[in-house]
Amino acid sequence: MAFKITPTIEGEKVEYENPSAEFYKAIGEEEGMRNFMYSFYDIIYKSDIHNFFPQDKEAFDLVKEKNTKFFIQLCGGPKVYEKELGGMDFDEYMIRVHDDFSIPEKARTEWLGCMREALSDVDMDEALKENFWNYCEQFSKLTVNQFPDKKPNPYF
Numbered sequence: 001m002a003f004k005i006t007p008t009i010e011g012e013k014v015e016y017e018n019p020s021a022e023f024y025k026a027i028g029e030e031e032g033m034r035n036f037m038y039s040f041y042d043i044i045y046k047s048d049i050h051n052f053f054p055q056d057k058e059a060f061d062l063v064k065e066k067n068t069k070f071f072i073q074l075c076g077g078p079k080v081y082e083k084e085l086g087g088m089d090f091d092e093y094m095i096r097v098h099d100d101f102s103i104p105e106k107a108r109t110e111w112l113g114c115m116r117e118a119l120s121d122v123d124m125d126e127a128l129k130e131n132f133w134n135y136c137e138q139f140s141k142l143t144v145n146q147f148p149d150k151k152p153n154p155y156f
C-alpha cells in the first residue's frame with residue numbers, strides 16, 4: 001500500500017473525491033465508522049498534535065463524536081452531521097472549523113500519519129483503504145493555513 005503524501009502548495013487548487021459507498025460498507029457503516037474514528041483519535045491523543053485538541057475528556061469526546069458523524073455523512077451514510085452545518089456547504093464548513101487553529105504542513109503530515117496507522121489496523125481490501133486515504137491526503141491540504149514566510153529574492 002502506497003499511502004503517499006504529496007506536499008501542500010499555497011494557493012494550489014485541491015481536487016478530491018469523497019470516499020466510496022464500498023468503503024463505508026467495508027468499514028462497517030455507522031458502528032464500524034465510530035470504532036474506527038475512536039481508534040484514530042486514540043492515536044492522535046498520543047501524537048505530536050495532541051495539543052491542538054481539547055485536553056478535557058468530555059470536550060475531547062465531543063470532538064470524536066462530531067468527527068465520527070462527519071465521516072458517516074461524508075461516506076454516504078445517513079445525514080447525521082447535517083445540523084452542525086447550519087445550512088453551510090459541507091466542505092466550506094470544514095475549512096472554517098480548521099481556520100480557528102494554526103495548522104502548518106507538519107501538523108497535516110502528523111495527522112495523516114495517525115490516519116495511516118489507524119487504517120493499518122483495519123482488515124479491509126487495500127484498494128478501499130486507498131480510496132479513503134486519497135480523500136484524506138487531498139482534503140487535508142485545505143486545512144493547512146500556516147505557510148513559511150517566502151524568502152525575499154536576492155536578485156530583484
Ligand code: HEM
Pocket residue numbers: 049052053054063066067068070071084094097098101103107108109111112135136137139140143
Ligand atoms: C482530511 C482532513 C481532515 C478532516 C476531514 C477533518 C475533520 C474534522 C472534523 C469533522 C472535526 C470536528 C468539527 C466539528 O464538528 O466541530 C475536526 C476538528 C478538528 N480538527 Fe480536523 N480534520 C482534518 C484534518 C485536520 C488536520 C490536518 C488537523 C491538524 C492539526 C486537524 C485538527 C483539528 C482540530 C484542532 C479540530 C477541533 C478540535 C476542537 O473542536 O477543539 N484536522 N476535524
